[in-house]
Amino acid sequence: MTATVPLNAYLILSAVLFAIGVTGVLIRRNALVIFMSIELMLNAVNLTFVAFSRFLHSMDGQIIVLFVMAVAAAEVAVGLAIIIALYRNKESLNVDEINLLKG
């Protein structure tokens, strides 16, 4: 084993975290847990950016991660407001039951 951790280790960890997030979105029926899985996916992408930023000797990755975090914060706020409005109208957070638009 080399002394330092190679870039591939970070990339594989990030890919597995992203895949776990995708599994969470596909499997779970609770809207809040689906939202948490989306945040997991965003964090996996952040890890990829920071890993490349270190191994390509560039700071662009870390700046982009900063913007991703700001946008993720805004998205979480708006998404949770939507979920609260949804719960007020339907009294359930099971995404299988939210099917008023279904043909």
Add this chain to the structure above:
Amino acid sequence: MEWLVFVPLAAMALITAVLVIVLRNPVYCALSLIGTFFALSGIYLLLQAQFIAVVQVIVYAGAIMVLFLFVVMLLDLGHELPAWLQRDRPRVLLGICVTLLLLVELVIPIGFRTPHGPQGPYTSELVGAVGNTQLVGRLLFTEFLIPFEITSIILLIAIIGVMVLARR
């Protein structure tokens, strides 16, 4: 030597991530996600991105997950239906198969080769000499000024949107 720090942090990140999608009580899922964020923050420190590591703890674990926990406890859902594994078994298996396919497609092209790219000027020695936070600040206000200003507008729009959506 770096492996001694990387392997436990990566294991903690993976285990807590799997717990997020497996546990039934949404409060436990949120707490597991906070554990994932702390593990990722440690990995960012290993990658010499000290500013991002601290911002990860402050913003993600300290603000976003607190918001999540507020909403989870406000809506007071209790446990998800325990029959999600028995009743929806075909859908769960299909989801896992699709995810494994995605994982294979992500790992095989780039997981085992050494990516090459144009090397930038910010080597580890330069970042260590000037300071990670100072460099991020310097770049944020010169080269990335326009995205920075647009981000402030995004946050303002998000605030207005939340106030409109959450009103009775």
